[in-house]
Amino acid sequence: MRYILPFLIIIPALEIGILLFSGKTLGIIPTILLIIATGVGGAFLAKKQGIETIQKVQREMSRGNIPGDSILDGLCILTGGLLLLTPGFVTDITGFMLLIPGTRKMFKPLLQKQISKMIERNRFTIIR
Numbered sequence: 001m002r003y004i005l006p007f008l009i010i011i012p013a014l015e016i017g018i019l020l021f022s023g024k025t026l027g028i029i030p031t032i033l034l035i036i037a038t039g040v041g042g043a044f045l046a047k048k049q050g051i052e053t054i055q056k057v058q059r060e061m062s063r064g065n066i067p068g069d070s071i072l073d074g075l076c077i078l079t080g081g082l083l084l085l086t087p088g089f090v091t092d093i094t095g096f097m098l099l100i101p102g103t104r105k106m107f108k109p110l111l112q113k114q115i116s117k118m119i120e121r122n123r124f125t126i127i128r
Helices: 004-025 028-062 068-085 089-099 102-120
Strands: none
Touching: 004 028, 004 089, 004 102, 028 068, 028 089, 068 089, 089 102
């Protein structure tokens, strides 16, 4: 939680700087079209990945397995989709990294570690 405040200041400032630079370098219209294209492309990719993950969870549960890894995939896909709907290139890059299965693997251990810490500190409730 102590990292949220710096991110709320640093990330928007970085995004504004990059958008201003992009607008000056590429032009305003191409920058706006690029932002719209990443949003639309990200929404399509998030939907596709989300449906595949839901089907994977259903298959695992029908076999009697706990879909732990698939749940982490789902959290990454949800976060990636939300980041892609946020205007800016840094959030778009991060969002695409969370949506693409190959790069998502880098984030899943970090997410799993964070969830484990929350469970140990009784800040995470599992409802059965």
